[in-house]
Amino acid sequence: MRYSKTRPIKILVLAESLPSQLALQPLLNHPDLQVNFYPELSALTSAATDIRPHLILLQQPPHQVLHHLARYQGVFELPYTPLIVIDHQIDNQQGERLLEAGFADFISLQDLTEESLLRSFRLLTQAQIKESEVAYLRESDQLTKVWNRGAFNQALGQGCSSGEAVALLTIDVDRLREFNRRLGYCAGDAIIRELCNRLLVCTPRHPLYRIGSDEFAIVLRAENAEKVRRKADRMLEEMVGMLHQDFDILGEVDVVSTSIGVAIGTACQPDELITQAALASEKAKQLPGCSYTFYEEKLPPNEPPAPSVLAADIWTALKLSQFELYYQPRIDLASGQIVGAEALMRWNHPERGLIMPDDFIPVSEHTGQIVPMGFWAIMQAGRDLKTLHSNGLRLEKLGINLSFRQFQNDTLAETIKRIVSLENIDTNILEFELTESSLFSDDLHVKHSVDQLCSTGIDFSLDDFGTGYSSFSLLQKLPVSTLKIDRSFVAGLPDNSGDAEIVRAIISLARNMKKRVIAEGVETEQQLAFLREHQCDQAQGFLYSKPVPLPAFMKMLRASASAHL
Structure with missing residues (x-):
């Protein structure tokens, strides 16, 4: 999209006094300009959502703008709309301070002509359009073409710092993995696209963000909590009506249930709002069909607090060393010997006892706390x-999970290298386990981090292989040495013909690509016999052992080593 004379430049002007408007109006009286004046900031903000302007002019004295800077920052929801301060006289020192504060430009009306003003607007508009085109490519989701998580983080941050009330709606697709297994991965894509299209119908005036493989988000803003709640209520009513309708999934009609979590806050932290919406979404999952719940500060009486409502305690847990690594052995199926392990986090909470990862990992991923937790896990594993x-015990490989949030950290590779150096860890033993969610948002950034770590000797495995959209393409892009067969496929062995065929195909693929293959969730002798028959390399699961603390794991290693002397 480029500027042309057939497309007027849309400008919104804040002129809080009639003399200010009268001084500027003659200069903006041009057929190439579509100008709207507003006497109040709130009226201009409301109009910006509908008009989608190219430029916004604030006709205010620069000292007044700089003195009340918080009034203007984070006010507008539309991204990439330049804010320009315009006044009768603006000296260079004031202008530099305005630019440092984030305004796109400043214009002094002294000795300014209509022609030079129009030329300035055209240059700014062309630059703004070009910037928005580049930003769209950088910040849009490839499958749905809506905004991605990076754009979401920016929008939520702006909303939380604006002083306005913010409502965060997160929409999760329930049972997406089940649809992938039953109908194929193309079905998952079809569901996501159709869901996205329905949400866009419900949110024509508000950006829609895809923030995970099966999760969307919407950020609403208003002057106060009551008004933003009314906005959310209206949107939810329409949304539920749209999402309750059957989905046509590649010719098969089915019901796709969704869970919507809503959190409302004013002058709050983005991570806090994300955590609250996640907790509300978890509660909605307990309700039938397409359901939503609002986050409540207090749980209903007689309802015990869910372990996942422990997000506020995670920082304390890190400081007080309440986390612990448990180890689940990996068995070489040819020899029966323990050759490796997967490190898994547990939380020894002082009041609630041992908390399992399913109850705190999802929340920590939403809040970003998983990043320091992940670095702690690598250090403790070392x-x-x-x-x-x-103690004379050895492992060939030790698997440690990396989260998608860790890959959003630009210093991931450098930080891990520092930990490896500090703890003197043998990188040939380390194997980082990746899931498709960790590789979802930014292929180039992820590949750069993985390549940097590979250069140190660290191996990578692809966890839950076969359950996502792009498992096979990821094998071509990333230096993965190991495939881990998801437990959902192993569970059906050997009787479920579909699962058996998938497992055979994964093992054959690994053989052809010269990669190691490990089966997760092995619980029966029948499953083990099938995997051995088809030459799976390794297995882990409750048939051998559940995850255990380090002392118990050391005993198992000694026993295994003694049995194979």
């Missing part, structure tokens, strides 16, 4: 490896 080695 220390535990030292303990093993000092």
Whole structure:
């Protein structure tokens, strides 16, 4: 999209006094300009949502703008709309301070002509359009073409710092993995696209964000909590009506249930609002069909607090060393010997006892706390490896999970390298386990981080292989050495013909690509016999052992080593 004389430049002007408007109006009286004047900031903000202007002019004295800077920052929901301060006289020092504060430009009306003003607007508009085109490519989701998580983080941050009330709506698709398994991965794409199209119908005036493989978000803003609640109520009423209708999935009609969590806050932290919406969404999942719930500060009486409502305690847990690594052994199926392990986090909460990862990992991923937790896990795994080695015990590989939020950290590779150096970890033993959610948002950024870590000798495995949209394409893009067969496929062995065929295909693919293959969730001798028959390399699961603390794992290693002397 480029500027042309057939498309007028749309300008909104804040002129809070009639003399200000009269001084500027003659200069803006041109057929190439579509100008609307507003006496109040709230009226202009409301109009901006409908008009989608190219430029916004604030006809205010610069010292007044700078003194009340918070009034103008984060006010407008439309991204990439330049804010320009215009006044009778603006000196260079004031102008530099305005630019530093984030305004796109400043214009002094002294000695300014209609022609030079129009030329300035055209240049700004062309630059703004070009910037929005580049930003769209950078911040849009490839499958749905709506905004991605990066754009969402920016919009939510602006909303939370604006002083307005913010409502965050998160929309989760329930059972998406089940549809992938039953109808194929193209069905998952079809569901996401159709859901996106329905949500766009319900949100024509508000950006829609895809923030995960099966999750969308909407950010609403208003002057106060009551008004933003009314906005959310109206949108939810229309949304539920749209989402309750059957989905035509590649010719098969089916019901797709969704869970919507809503959190409302004023002058709050983005991570806090994300956590609250996530908790509300979890509660909605307990209701039938397409359901929504609002986050409530207090739980209903007689209802015990869910373990996942422990987000506020995570920082304390890190400081007080309440987390612990448990280890689940990996067994070589040819020899029966323990050759590796997967490190899994547990939380020893002082009041609630041992908390399992399913109850705190999702929340920590929403809040971003998973990033320091992940770095702690790598550091602790290095220390535990030292303990093993000092006791004469060895592992070929130790698997540690990396979260998608960790890949959003630009210093991921550098931080891990520092931990490896600090703890003197043998990188040939480390194997980072990746899921498709961790690789979802930015292929190039992820590949750069993975390549940097691979250069140190660290291996990578692809976890839950076969359950997502792009497992096979990821094998071509990333230096993955190991495939982990998801437990959902192993569970059906050997009787479920579909699962058996998928497992055979994954093992064959690994063989052809010279990659190791590990089966997760092995619980029966029949499953083990099938995997051995088809030459799966390794297995882990409750048939051998549940995840155990380090001392118990060391005993298992000793017993395994003694049995194979």
